[in-house]
Amino acid sequence: xxxxxxxxxxxxxxxxxxxxxxxxxxxxxxxxxxxxxxxxxxxxxxxxxxxxxxxxxxxxxxxxxxxxxxxxxxxxxxxxxxxxxxxxxxxxxxxxxxxxxxxxxxxxxxxxxxxxxxxxxxxxxxxxxxxxxxxxxxxxxxxxxxxxxxxxxxxxxxxxxxxxxxxxxxxxxxxxxxxxxxxxxxxxxxxxxxxxxxxxxxxxxxxxxxxxxxxxxxxxxxxxxxxxxxxxxxxxxxxxxxxxxxxxxxxxxxxxxxxxxxxxxxxxxxxxxxxxxxxxxxxxxxxxxxxxxxxxxxxxxxxxxxxxxxxxxxxxxxx
Amino acid sequence: xxxxxxxxxxxxxxxxxxxxxxxxxxxxxxxxxxxxxxxxxxxxxxxxxxxxxxxxxxxxxxxxxxxxxxxxxxxxxxxxxxxxxxxxxxxxxxxxxxxxxxxxxxxxxxxxxxxxxxxxxxxxxxxxxxxxxxxxxxxxxxxxxxxxxxxxxxxxxxxxxxxxxxxxxxxxxxxxxxxxxxxxxxxxxxxxxxxxxxxxxxxxxxxxxxxxxxxxxx
Numbered sequence: 001x002x003x004x005x006x007x008x009x010x011x012x013x014x015x016x017x018x019x020x021x022x023x024x025x026x027x028x029x030x031x032x033x034x035x036x037x038x039x040x041x042x043x044x045x046x047x048x049x050x051x052x053x054x055x056x057x058x059x060x061x062x063x064x065x066x067x068x069x070x071x072x073x074x075x076x077x078x079x080x081x082x083x084x085x086x087x088x089x090x091x092x093x094x095x096x097x098x099x100x101x102x103x104x105x106x107x108x109x110x111x112x113x114x115x116x117x118x119x120x121x122x123x124x125x126x127x128x129x130x131x132x133x134x135x136x137x138x139x140x141x142x143x144x145x146x147x148x149x150x151x152x153x154x155x156x157x158x159x160x161x162x163x164x165x166x167x168x169x170x171x172x173x174x175x176x177x178x179x180x181x182x183x184x185x186x187x188x189x190x191x192x193x194x195x196x197x198x199x200x201x202x203x204x205x206x207x208x209x210x211x212x213x214x215x216x217x218x219x220x221x222x223x224x225x226x227x228x229x230x231x232x233x234x235x236x237x238x239x240x241x242x243x244x245x246x247x248x249x250x251x252x253x254x255x256x257x258x259x260x261x262x263x264x265x266x267x268x269x270x271x272x273x274x275x276x277x278x279x280x281x282x283x284x285x286x287x288x289x290x291x292x293x294x295x296x297x298x299x300x301x302x303x304x305x306x307x308x309x310x311x312x313x314x315x316x317x318x319x
Numbered sequence: 320x321x322x323x324x325x326x327x328x329x330x331x332x333x334x335x336x337x338x339x340x341x342x343x344x345x346x347x348x349x350x351x352x353x354x355x356x357x358x359x360x361x362x363x364x365x366x367x368x369x370x371x372x373x374x375x376x377x378x379x380x381x382x383x384x385x386x387x388x389x390x391x392x393x394x395x396x397x398x399x400x401x402x403x404x405x406x407x408x409x410x411x412x413x414x415x416x417x418x419x420x421x422x423x424x425x426x427x428x429x430x431x432x433x434x435x436x437x438x439x440x441x442x443x444x445x446x447x448x449x450x451x452x453x454x455x456x457x458x459x460x461x462x463x464x465x466x467x468x469x470x471x472x473x474x475x476x477x478x479x480x481x482x483x484x485x486x487x488x489x490x491x492x493x494x495x496x497x498x499x500x501x502x503x504x505x506x507x508x509x510x511x512x513x514x515x516x517x518x519x520x521x522x523x524x525x526x527x528x529x530x531x532x533x534x535x536x537x
Contacts, residue, residue, distance in 0.1 A: 015355045015356070015520075016355070016356045017353040017354060017355055017356060018353065018354060018355075018356045018358075018359075019352065019353060020351055020352060020353055020354040020358070021352065022350055022351055022352075023350070025367055026367060026370070026371065029364070029367040029368045029370070029371040030371045030374060030375075032368070032371075033368055033371040033372050033375060033407075033410055034371075034375060036406075036410060037372070037375055037403060037406045037407045037410055038403070040402070040406040040409075040410075041399060041402035041403045041405075041406050042399075042402075044402070044406070045398065045399075045402050046398065046401050046402040046404075046405040046406070047405075047459075047461065048391075048392060048398070048401075048457075048459050049459055049460040049461065050459060050460060051458065051459050051460050051462070051463050052460060052463060084474070084477075084479070084480070085474060085479045085480045085483075092471060092474070094471075094475040101475070101476055101477030101478075102474055102475050102476070102477050102479070104477055105477035105478070105479065105480045106480070108479075108480035108481075109479075109480070109483060207486065207487050207488025207489075207491070208483070208485070208486045208487070208488060208489075209466075209485055209486070209487050210483060210485040210486060213463065213466055213467055213485045214485070216463070216467070217467040222463070222464065222467070225460065226464045229460070229461075229464075231461070231464050233468065237464075237468075238465075238468070241461055242459075242460060242461050245405075246409055247454075247461075248447075248450060248451065248454060249412070250412045250416065250447060250450070251447070268475070270471050270472040270475040271472075271475040271476065273472065274472055274475065274476050281440070281444055284440050285437050285440045285441060286437075287423070287428065287436065287440075288428035288432075288433035288436055288437070289433070294426065294428070296423075297423060297424045297425065297426040297522070298426065298522060300424070302424035303424055303425050303426070303521065303522050306360045306362050306421070306424070306425055307357050307360065307425075307521040307522075309356075309357065309359055309360075310356070310357035310521045310524070311521070313356075
């Protein structure tokens, strides 16, 4: 900033100019901002709540894990019915009338949740376990109708399940091979093996967490932690961070729409919010050309405060 | 080659580019040591501090990237650099938003400065995407939950087939390479525009800004 007090008198085209040192201003800004950033970093550090693993989920809430795995097999999870880009379901497809870019884009990251999340990991675990291999064969040999009855009955029984030493126990019933399969899956998960099995494909190096994240998201465990950390949608979670740290506060307007009708009442709320924000961003870019929007600064004279010295001097000169 | 000795540079793209650059961005505009006297408000500081914070964002990010995405979870020094990165991003956005609103209420797009405004807003929008991919790259619970929820909005627009927020490798690559390059390039263009056009005069001022380029145009 320039101090008018130190201003030398010079003039270009009728405008008085004053000395100005751009590089000194940049240097001062660099040092001042570094001091503030250093102080914040030293005294407040930064948030790092550990991520949820399949292992931590299965250990902390084996009933929720087992219920979710049962839903994956039964085709009743969120992922099972999601739609593009993961599968051909319709449960999470958002459209506004015929406008449905999600459907138009199609399936590009295919997720076969019964096999990817449950059956394939169990088969790999069963490579040296003939008994487990037989149980899986029994399950796969059953009709879809029979499998559905087992899953429905087991889902009902899981509501009153008890946990002893990490194992899930339900009342006796006709659940077919499902309880045995899912008991092994819980053991795999609690041992940490399922984290690796869900991530691995045919490559040694992995960076794509699509499958484990979709699986974890289908359960209720993670949303409970998110609620405690005030991260859920109705808690303005998009602009929050874990703990008391500031998050993406610049997303306040994006987050605002999710709190009010019609955005929080329609099935295509996400698409509507994105379109509204895209339109508002475009309007902001084009402000210089939009009558009304470009005139607001003249109507709300904040500029008179910013340039108060200029206007005061102009007034003095004209007087 | 034909031509008189004095016209040796005629037809030279390089010479033409140099002449154009000299005409549109003379040194006294690029590194000014005088400014119109009305450039005397704290509002003008917001843009400079935004750039200063961006420098610290980039430098702390370079250190984090050099040691890898796991480092800051395992090392106290790494955690410190992550904290520097985290807070410099916060300072960057605070001052960028203040700069944006300040320039809006100064109607800074006046007198041929619309491109400067438009580049600034696009930079702001891309910075939001860059910060978003940064939050997704944290490899902690916040990153997980943001990814799980953001996927629905991204997928609803149809771009989920390419921009997969659940793919850490993709988000990390965008965050440490492509998006920073875009921001730095846009900020450079923004600054060049500001230096070329000069500081916007007060509303109702009447006179053209005192920059050499404008004088030469006449």
